[in-house]
Amino acid sequence: METQRELSERDLQDPALRVKGAVRRLVKLHGGIDAAAAECGMSRSSIGLYVNPNVPDQARVDVVFCLERAINDPVVTRELAAMHGFMLEPMEPAELPADDYASDPLPDCIDSTYDVAELGHLLKAAADRGQITAEEADRFKDKARKALDRFVRLHDKLHRIGALIRKARRPLSLRRRQHGGV
Incomplete structure (x- = not known):
């Protein structure tokens, strides 16, 4: 996956950039932009916008759900929960x-x-x-x-x-x- 720039500690204070960072990790775990785009039936450029910290577009919920389900790991959902002071736990x-x-x-x-x-x-x-x-x-x-x-x-x-x-x-x-x- 091509990277415009890595997120700094300062960037991680911005909630929108924290979510972008989580989406970037999710896409990377899925195998990169091409694999994520294929999994969700989206264009490569759309996924690229979702992981680019210099673009305000955020990933759609259905895309996040699709990718999290595909790798069986709620990467973005876990980050959102942590931002609200909660912690996800797996089901019994x-x-x-x-x-x-x-x-x-x-x-x-x-x-x-x-x-x-x-x-x-x-x-x-x-x-x-x-x-x-x-x-x-x-x-x-x-x-x-x-x-x-x-x-x-x-x-x-x-x-x-x-x-x-x-x-x-x-x-x-x-x-x-x-x-x-x-």
Whole structure:
């Protein structure tokens, strides 16, 4: 994600810029402007305006909801709550839909390790050949960025799951719950 400028401590005193900073973090966690625009069905330029601290446009609530739901982390909502002196807490594990947490972290983890393994094989092949082209370097950089973004999302998801488990004081089942029936 391109950055016009980083927010300073002084900027963070301005509520509008605090929200912009939270939206910027949300978009970054989602994988950048292009990924966020695709997720919400919006133009890249609209998302770009939402994260640009030099533009007064704020993100629409439906866009924030869409992105927070996609990464399963209420980044902007948490910031708004903190600005009002509140703290968000996750629902009790028993109240969480099974599909939201139970089966989600393992595929992300597996995909993340596959990404890193594939990148390692490609880099080793280049090292064995003794050279790397500019196109390969760009491709490797893109693969590394995707793997890093996936690991960041995995880290955040596992952090939330750990908090839920500690709060419930019992393990969280990774098996899908049966709906209906006995």
